[in-house]
Amino acid sequence: MTGTRAGAPESSGANGGAGGGDVPVLEASRAGFSYRGGRPVLEDVSVSVTAGRNVALVGESGAGKTTLLRLLLGLARPSTGRILFDGAELAPRDRAFRRAVQPVFQDPYSSLDPRQRVGRIVSEPLRSLGLPAAGSRAARRAEAAERAAEALESVGLPADAARRYPHEFSGGQRQRIAIARAVVCGPRVLLADEPVSALDVSTRVRVVELLAELGRSRGLTLVVVSHDLSVVAALCPEAVVVESGRVVESGPTERVLGSPAHPYTRRLVESVPRLSRAARLR
């Protein structure tokens, strides 16, 4: 049930639980954002993320997709409107929030520290969240290493990956490392900003499959920023189309992309280069 909504629902904050019921896990309610003295980057944007329903934020460069993602991550505060986590106003420093909502960035070449071993990179969220909380220092460290190994395994990387450095891996493998880091603390929502657009096509297909699989096996809900409508169609049952800082259309992806109501969405769908329409294949 993603969608533009007029008002902010004042529902009671049913906390926790992967089920989530009807309360959105994450929600932007009439959110706006502008840099000081600038014109608004986002205006009156309402998006809600329900557990189990992956959401795509679709639009072109400069539309405000990444800014919206930053608001949902608590990396920026909305100038107007609100961001809600489990029905309550988002507190960016709240550990429960940081644990539940994790980011994956676009460029796996710049989002991994080249001087740290992969094991340390992947377990970083555990350290910053103070997990695991109990036990001796050595026991905690062993537990963190074990969870990092499990996360690496879940993204299909070999066990010895933890001891190696990012430069030893290909682009697709690096993006898997970034995904392992995001899932290591057991989040409920992954916010992924163009997670596959830096990858070659065959790698892209495999990373999309991995994201879909992790969504199912770990009960993760994905919020994906993408300009690639094929990726959107493959991963997200819900889509929100953003143009110049405003939501122009949203709802089930099947309807938004299949029978777009807004001219901008129609143009976007029409413009995608497709083999099925390629002039030289006819």
Place this chain on the structure above:
Amino acid sequence: MTLLRADDLSVRHPDGHDLVRGLSFAVEAGARLGLVGESGSGKSLTALAVMGLLPAGMTAAGGVVLGGTQVVGASGRTLDRVRGRSASMVFQEPLTALDPLMRVGRQVAGPIRRRRGLRGGALRAAVMDALSEVRLPERVAGAYPHEISGGQRQRVAIAMALACEPELLIADEPTTALDVTVQAEVLTLLDGLVAGRGMALLFISHDLAVVADVADRIVVLKEGSAVESGRTRDVVREPRHPYTRSLVDSAWALEGELDRLAP
């Protein structure tokens, strides 16, 4: 007439290993050839070798005959006679291809002045013609590259490449840096211009769907070597090499999801 013939072309890195190996292909007058491959397959190096523009340290071996001139090992003066006239090039990233400190009009004027020897009012008029040909308004001439959009910048780069009236246009991922709607506009423009002038086109892209829309024949590159070539239709419909097949399958797999929702 063959405009461009690459014959057993190799490009060697200073450390001694070959980044392009034994590549042969030809482009006839008015024909359209696509080079397809993933990152690191040697697509761009091939284009640069054709123009004699390889980065310092890289060396080409084998033969590249462009407009009747052997490019490999040619002097700067010899290359100046074929660059622009026989072939000109549009690069991937228009922001780095244009001079940030020079107004667009002056940049477009450069190649026109050199090629056609125009001055003053006639040159100004030719610049305006060149801009209108790529559907840019006159005011763009007075703007700096950072003041216009990415799509407009790529149109400027195309106008500059066409100003020399080349027989062959080499386009290296010309729409990869652009948004999808802008990409569609620029591809349509490019298609019309190439057809209208009867130019030949060497089109380089990682995107099979884009190449299949533009090029009649394709060469599939993998790690510097051609693994398959032929008519675009045949290669995409019935790929013979396993690598081509995986490329085509991946493209269909992703697109299939979209085709399912929005046929």
